Amino acid sequence: MTNMLSLLVDIKDKYCVVVGGGKIAYRKVRMLLAEGASVTVISPEVCSEIEELSKNGEIKLVRRKGMEEDFAEAFLTVAATNDSQENRRISQQLKSISLVNDASSYEEGNCQLPASFKKGRLHLTVSTNGASPKLAKKIKEEWQHTYDDNYIAYIDFLFEVRTLIKKKSLSPEVSDAILGEILDDAYKESATLRHIYYEKLLNL
Structure with a gap:
């Protein structure tokens, strides 16, 4: 099993790149925006939700496949295309020099974006190390009932x-x-x- 250190990182105003334009990419984008990151999405095609974020000026949208220079200044890159081989290529390229999350494979990237729950100063995260994202989501939902206002x-x-x-x-x-x-x-x-x-x- 891959060794991972749990770490909360301040990404406010940090330049983050999400490669991919589908629903999974959208969820990653929303997570990054919620923490104040500056997000660029790179994908030839995008879902309507990402299109709307672009129209509202919440993200920068580049309509093409990712290129090496796109990641040079990125604090964090999320490989979230619908092509696992493309995600792996990006992860392999970046994992020794910067933070990269592979949305299709826990093992390929060097960081994870776990299920997270906030209540004021309380910040809880849960990961199953790729075994079951659904279980992580279920635990997060349980926390929402346990830790009230x-x-x-x-x-x-x-x-x-x-x-x-x-x-x-x-x-x-x-x-x-x-x-x-x-x-x-x-x-x-x-x-x-x-x-x-x-x-x-x-x-x-």
Whole structure:
């Protein structure tokens, strides 16, 4: 099995290339746009959804097959054509010099775009290492029910408390005790309890 290190990467304003114009390519494009990437799609033909993104100015669209110079400046390239051999060619060309995701083969690229779920500061990703994308999607959907909107304010509270105790230069033992205490579900469920606790910390 290929060794992979899980890593969250900031791609805001990064130049990303998606080769391919079908539904899979579209899903990859939407994922990249959601994170603020600058996306160019390269494909002789594209689905209506990609066409619409181009008309709206959300992406740059190049209507031809991918060429070597298209990837020279790319932070990330996604090979998502309907031709697995073409995807493999692109991946083999790039994997030793830059980030490349092969949408048709887990083994060919050097990075993955796993199923992802966000709720405020909470960011969860899941991958089955190519075994079952459907299972990864199912797990993501389960998370959507498990982690409701309460987690948005709660995790902001955790962040604010952690920031505050750093500023106060508390001992490691005291800091650890505080960070452990606020993991109690009571703080997740009650905004009032969070407020009272934070005010108490301000007076330490």
